[in-house]
Amino acid sequence: MADISVVIPTYNRLWALPQAVESCRSATADVEIVVVDDGSTDGTWEWLQAQPGIVAIRTDNWGKDWAVVTAMKAAQGEYVRFLDSDDWLCPGANEGQLALARESGADVVVAGYEDRDEVAGTARVNDWVDCDDFVAQQLGEGWSSHYSAFLFRREFVLDIPHRQEFSLRDDRLFIIEVALRGPKLAVYRKPAFAYRHHADARLTQQAGFARDLRCWMHISIYRKALAILESRGELTLRRKRAAIGDMWDNVRTFARTYPREAAEIYDWIRRLDPEFVAPVRAPVALAYKVLGFSAAERLLGLTARLR
Numbered sequence: 001m002a003d004i005s006v007v008i009p010t011y012n013r014l015w016a017l018p019q020a021v022e023s024c025r026s027a028t029a030d031v032e033i034v035v036v037d038d039g040s041t042d043g044t045w046e047w048l049q050a051q052p053g054i055v056a057i058r059t060d061n062w063g064k065d066w067a068v069v070t071a072m073k074a075a076q077g078e079y080v081r082f083l084d085s086d087d088w089l090c091p092g093a094n095e096g097q098l099a100l101a102r103e104s105g106a107d108v109v110v111a112g113y114e115d116r117d118e119v120a121g122t123a124r125v126n127d128w129v130d131c132d133d134f135v136a137q138q139l140g141e142g143w144s145s146h147y148s149a150f151l152f153r154r155e156f157v158l159d160i161p162h163r164q165e166f167s168l169r170d171d172r173l174f175i176i177e178v179a180l181r182g183p184k185l186a187v188y189r190k191p192a193f194a195y196r197h198h199a200d201a202r203l204t205q206q207a208g209f210a211r212d213l214r215c216w217m218h219i220s221i222y223r224k225a226l227a228i229l230e231s232r233g234e235l236t237l238r239r240k241r242a243a244i245g246d247m248w249d250n251v252r253t254f255a256r257t258y259p260r261e262a263a264e265i266y267d268w269i270r271r272l273d274p275e276f277v278a279p280v281r282a283p284v285a286l287a288y289k290v291l292g293f294s295a296a297e298r299l300l301g302l303t304a305r306l307r
């Protein structure tokens with residue numbers, strides 16, 4: 001059994017994949033690098049076949065989530081982590097997080113990460129922020145890092161798939177499902193991976209229908225999570241407000257195109273927290289009160305189009 005399996009789904013990222021793969025290698029830890037080429041057409045598969053020490057899998061182009069599920073079936077590591085092929089791990093992250101995991105018996109070793117903006121030429125470290133409620137944190141209370149910075153005990157997450165039906169918010173759903181299981185945590189106090197901002201498109205960059213669908217998926221995930229917490233008697237006001245705060249921008253964005261459906265979500269939020277005050281400008285708040293959420297958002301949308 002390897003110490004760590006690093007799962008890397010990729011599609012037409014040969015310009016970045018070699019750096020991602022190389023960043024996973026370790027002189028002291030036994031790291032299994034599992035790369036799933038999801039039907040690339042840029043020579044990725046040919047490159048992978050020439051590389052030593054990689055578990056390379058070729059699939060049809062069914063998307064990242066199926067690629068990750070396929071990789072997890074092949075992974076043999078005691079611990080596992082997920083890395084996009086246009087990002088990379090920071091030096092020492094695998095070794096440091098592995099040592100912490102074994103020393104503490106943690107199910108998840110959390111960490112911060114680096115933002116690398118290649119367009120602006122800037123770099124910023126986002127340190128891990130401690131919180132005494134991991135569920136509230138992952139629901140949106142403060143900053144919650146990125147799941148590619150985390151090391152997971154493989155047995156703990158083995159039956160939590162990347163769900164294709166939530167493909168535009170798959171990583172958010174995954175880490176919320178992890179949080180709902182109450183993992184034992186350890187904290188690695190250095191950045192664990194570099195998130196690369198580049199000119200090429202990423203799955204998180206959408207417009208039009210894809211943007212609206214992403215918002216709907218985000219809201220649906222949170223509604224599912226809160227329903228689970230409520231059924232357990234664990235839906236505290238703190239967790240409600242964390243989720244509401246995280247959902248709000250998605251509700252407003254969704255309302256641009258689907259004001260009626262967004263109004264139903266707004267009403268649900270008000271039932272969750274009767275003291276909720278929408279974080280909007282005073283004229284918008286007044287419009288909500290006088291016209292109702294749906295009519296107010298329709299009016300705002302019309303005003304924006306006429307500008």
